[in-house]
Amino acid sequence: MTTARDASWSLDALTPGDRRRVVDALRYVGRDLHHRSFSVSSDRRELLWQEMDACLQLAERLSVTVDSGAAVAPLSDSTFRPCTVITGASSGIGAALARSFAQHSEVLVLVARRQDRLDELAAELAQSAAARVVAVALDLNQPQAVDQLLGRLAANGLWVETLVNNAGFGLRGSFEASSWMQLESMLRLMVEVPTELTRLVLPEMQRRQQGTILNIASLAGLIPGLPGSTLYSAVKAYLIRLSQSLAAENSGSGIRVMALCPGYVHTEFHAVLGVEQRMQRLPGVFWMSVDQLVRWTERALQGRQVVVVPGRLNRLIAALAHYLPLPWANTLSAAFSRRFRSRP
Numbered sequence: 001m002t003t004a005r006d007a008s009w010s011l012d013a014l015t016p017g018d019r020r021r022v023v024d025a026l027r028y029v030g031r032d033l034h035h036r037s038f039s040v041s042s043d044r045r046e047l048l049w050q051e052m053d054a055c056l057q058l059a060e061r062l063s064v065t066v067d068s069g070a071a072v073a074p075l076s077d078s079t080f081r082p083c084t085v086i087t088g089a090s091s092g093i094g095a096a097l098a099r100s101f102a103q104h105s106e107v108l109v110l111v112a113r114r115q116d117r118l119d120e121l122a123a124e125l126a127q128s129a130a131a132r133v134v135a136v137a138l139d140l141n142q143p144q145a146v147d148q149l150l151g152r153l154a155a156n157g158l159w160v161e162t163l164v165n166n167a168g169f170g171l172r173g174s175f176e177a178s179s180w181m182q183l184e185s186m187l188r189l190m191v192e193v194p195t196e197l198t199r200l201v202l203p204e205m206q207r208r209q210q211g212t213i214l215n216i217a218s219l220a221g222l223i224p225g226l227p228g229s230t231l232y233s234a235v236k237a238y239l240i241r242l243s244q245s246l247a248a249e250n251s252g253s254g255i256r257v258m259a260l261c262p263g264y265v266h267t268e269f270h271a272v273l274g275v276e277q278r279m280q281r282l283p284g285v286f287w288m289s290v291d292q293l294v295r296w297t298e299r300a301l302q303g304r305q306v307v308v309v310p311g312r313l314n315r316l317i318a319a320l321a322h323y324l325p326l327p328w329a330n331t332l333s334a335a336f337s338r339r340f341r342s343r344p
Contacts, residue, residue, distance in 0.1 A: 003220040023272075026059035028147050083107035083158040084131075085201075086151075086169030089139060089195070092115035093216060093265060096290035097164055100298060102129035107133045107158055109239075111149060112167070138165055140193045141185055148199055159208075160201040164218040165194035165239070177232040190235040196240065198245055202246075209254040212301065213246065215239045219314050222307075223321035224330045240307055247306040258300060259307050262312040263291050288314075 030052045040190035082106040088094040098121060102108050108131045110118050118135035125133045136152060138145055153160065169176050191207045198213055205211030220226060221236030243259035250257060264287050289313055296310035309315045324332075 023059045024147070024151075024220055027053045028144065030055035030059065032144070058174075075257070081106055081161045082161035083109050083134075083153065084162040084164070085109045085111060085153075085160050085224045086164040086166060090121065090215075093262070093293065094164070094166040095121055095288060096294045097128075097166065097214075097297065098119065098125065100294045101162065101164070102131045102133065105131045105162070107132045107134065109136060109153065109158070111136045111138055111140070113139050114138065124131075141162050141188050146193060146196045146200065149197075159204050161210065162207070162212040162214070163197060163201055163210075164214045165197065165218070167193065168216070168235075170229070170232050173228060173258045178231075178250055186235065191238055196238065198242075198246070202250075203250075205255050206250070206253060211254070212256045213243070214297075214301070215257075216261045217243070217259045217261045219261050219309060219318060222309070222318045244306055250285045253323050256301065257306060260293075260300070260310045261307060261314075261318070262288065263309075263311060263317070264288065265290055319324055 028188065035043075036048060056279060061312070071080040082105075084101045086094055086098050086101065086109070088173035089098050089110035091114075095112075098108060098110055102125045108129075109123060112118055115135070118137055120134040122133040125131065134156070136149060138149055140146070140149075150160075152294065169186065171182055171186060173181075196214060202211075202213070205213075218232075219231045220237040221235075221238075221240045225233040240259045240261065243257050247257040265288055266289050280336070293310055296308070299312075300308040309318050320332075
């Protein structure tokens with residue numbers, strides 16, 4: 001029979017890595033209880049919330065004792081290999097960046113929903129790059145997706161040296177025309193997921209004093225909000241501000257933080273959005289190929305600039321948006337959106 005004293009001894013005897021797994025499990029249970037609480041009666045919901053609070057509070061107490069008391073940082077393991085993680089890697093900018101990072105990464109982890117696209121890209125990279133390529137078909141919009149992803153990496157002895165937060169999508173039409181399910185999905189994928197991933201991988205980067213966080217933002221986050229692109233502009237602006245704060249907090253730590261803010265890039269994005277025909281009216285000088293964008297990104301990562309706007313015209317647009325009186329900038333943005341983005 002196990003006594004309380006035995007149980008206490010067993011907990012104290014856990015290695016830092018095992019204790020971290022206990023902490024992560026408690027947090028997982030807490031979040032799961034929270035999600036379950038919305039499908040039960042109000043009385044039952046209160047009980048679930050109490051259990052959720054208990055799990056999360058215990059996780060925080062254990063986390064503090066591990067982080068402050070262990071001689072070796074709890075997630076650090078000298079046998080773990082560094083990897084590069086790219087979300088939204090199955091097409092467009094994500095796939096192009098994957099081809100670039102595959103040339104200088106030991107292990108490249110591609111994350112997206114479409115297994116067939118990932119397998120096709122992984123097979124291509126396996127023939128042309130030295131990196132070991134791992135395809136992870138995962139819907140990051142699902143509640144526990146980030147935990148599942150990091151769990152797979154840990155199980156394979158990998159730590160995230162480079163994180164590319166690229167997953168995202170656009171919505172067409174006015175704000176109220178989109179369903180709450182669509183808006184919530186965008187907020188989850190383009191705000192919560194990159195924030196959660198960054199929060200969970202950053203401590204290990206700090207312990208090792210090396211790492212890169214690349215947030216794929218947009219020129220849309222630097223100019224007045226575009227009609228018909230309400231939430232998209234807002235979430236991209238969030239990624240820019242998040243990157244600036246992270247860069248300031250980690251200055252001199254060996255961690256590179258950058259927000260990439262491209263303008264119009266030839267990808268599937270506008271076709272999926274349903275505005276490709278109208279966007280074809282946009283003069284060619286506004287457009288950039290994904291290969292050009294990748295070259296800009298590679299050069300920029302070698303520098304120190306946090307917010308990077310590739311292309312002279314895009315930088316001019318960003319400067320005008322910054323220095324023009326706001327009413328003028330708003331008028332120009334609205335006129336451009338009506339001409340090239342809105343429904344005919």
